[in-house]
Amino acid sequence: MANTKKITEEELVRLLKNKDERVLNILYEKYSLSLFGVIHRVLNDQELSEERLQECFLKIWKNADKYDAKKGRLFTWMLTIARNLAIDTTRTKRFREQGKIQNLENSVSIIEKVNSVEMNTDEIGVRDLIKKLNTKYAQIIDVIYFQGYTQSEAAKELDLPLGTVKTRTRKALTLLKDYIM
Amino acid sequence: MKIQEYIDSGLLEMYVAGALTEQEMVKVTTDINESLELKQEVEKLENAFMAYAKLHAPPISAALKASILQSGRNIATTPTDVTTPPTGLNKWICGLGLLFLVASIGYNIYQYQTKQSLEQNIETVESENETFANDLEALQEKYNSNQALFAEIRQPSTKRVVLASVGKVAGAEAIVFWNTDTKNIFVDASSLPEPPEGKVYQLWWMISLDPLLPNNAGTLDGFAADDDKVFAALSTDRAVAFAITLEPEGGSESPTLEELYVLGQVS
Incomplete structure (x- = not known):
């Protein structure tokens, strides 16, 4: 596992495009928890999230040809796949019947999420981090990264100038870097 | 745009999230590929978000990884091209x-x-x-x-006349039912022996016994085949006695007295 960290993104993409069977293992080790975190953040359901994560990796594997490095990072491409699968699931009957629908127009703030008993993630870690992050920074990450809003959609949604959305996201990520890295 | 300004603009954060239009994404990729500093910044941002996202992930079932790898192998070995030769x-x-x-x-x-x-x-x-x-x-x-x-x-108007044997066949008997209102006559011949081949029983009613004035009341056709041996006879409104004789098939104009089987008087 130690050597997976040394592999460059370019090498990873080349292996993926060549359908090298080793790449699925590397991708899983490197990205599965983050992608699962995104899916689970949206669905808040272990079983459904695991199903979507499996689907996500199969999609990555099957559609490797479609990944275009010119249009973004490999992680960004995978993040989009994971997010779309999760958000599509919130629109299914099964999900709505479970009463877990999240209204994206009033996206649930991560603060509410932290205070909710439903949160079964690394609670202490997240809670401590959220306390350090100002609500507005947690919210902007939520909207841009977890919910997949474009910057213009986020500006409209949060009723903020586009410039503010960008600088606030910048500040939020800088804080994250400081706290986590 | 200077590198630091670029970094401070917040565009790279949007780029990592995939929150830009396709043209913007392509533009940023080009810029990143021209600057190691930008590229390193993007990697830092990516790692920061990945670490943050991981905090939201509960433990994943141990079996899921194996399942994903297996599915991946299955996809890799399954030919999807329809033109593949047999x-x-x-x-x-x-x-x-x-x-x-x-x-x-x-x-x-x-x-x-x-x-x-x-x-x-x-x-x-x-x-x-x-x-x-x-x-x-x-x-x-x-x-x-x-x-x-x-x-x-x-019917109260029906008379029951018992015709008794006159010696030709001992124990032979017949009963005539005669409704004096409707004039209908039925004869129960179940106690008569079966007539020999070519012969038939014939019923007679008499308006007088002395002098003997017999009238044909009909033949008992199909005797052997009849289960209850009850026959309807020709009707009459006056009779003092009834008699049955054995006659040649088809019946006779007048009774053959030597073959008189039973006789009974109306009481």
Whole structure:
């Protein structure tokens, strides 16, 4: 596992495009928890999230040809796949019947999420981090990264100038870097 | 735009999230590829978000990874091109198809035979039904005539005349029911022996015994075949006695007295 960290993104993409069977293992080790975190953040359901994560990796594997490095990072491409699968699931009957629908127009703030008993993630870690992050920074990450809003959609949604959305996201990520890295 | 300004703009954060338009994404990729500093910044941002996202992830079932890797291998080995020349798998599919065809034909033959046999059964049942219907009709007729006879017999105006043996056949007996209102006559000949071949019983009614004035009341046709041996005779409104003689087939104009079997007077 130690050597997976040394592999460059370019090498990873080349292996993926060549359908090298080793790449699925590397991708899983490197990205599965983050992608699962995104899916689970949206669905808040272990079983459904695991199903979507499996689907996500199969999609990555099957559609490797479609990944275009010119249009973004490999992680960004995978993040989009994971997010779309999760958000599509919130629109299914099964999900709505479970009463877990999240209204994206009033996206649930991560603060509410932290205070909710439903949160079964690394609670202490997240809670401590959220306390350090100002609500507005947690919210902007939520909207841009977890919910997949474009910057213009986020500006409209949060009723903020586009410039503010960008600088606030910048500040939020800088804080994250400081706290986590 | 200077590198630091670029970094401070917040565009790279949007780029990592995929929150830009396609053109913007392509533009940023180009910029990143031209600057190691930008590239390193993007990697830092990516790592920061990945670490943050991981905090939201509960433990994943241990079996999921193996399942994903297995599915990946299955996809890699499954030919998806429809123009692929026949493979072992295709031969198997052809073989299976043939097997299903044979099974299908066999099943059809079986179904056809079953159908034929069922049709035969239906024919048998239909013919049986017809027989039953005929039997029922005969019974109904019999019942109706018996009901009519019974109704006639129980009338107060019906006289019961017992015709006793006159010595020709010992113990021979017949009973005449004569309704003096309707004039109808029935004769119960069940105690007479069967007439010999070519002979028939004939009933007579007499308006006078002295002088003997007999009148033909009809022959008891089909005696042997008749179950209850009750016969309807020609009607009369006046009679003092009834008699039965054995006559040649077809009956006689006047009774053959030597063959007089039974005789009874109306009381």
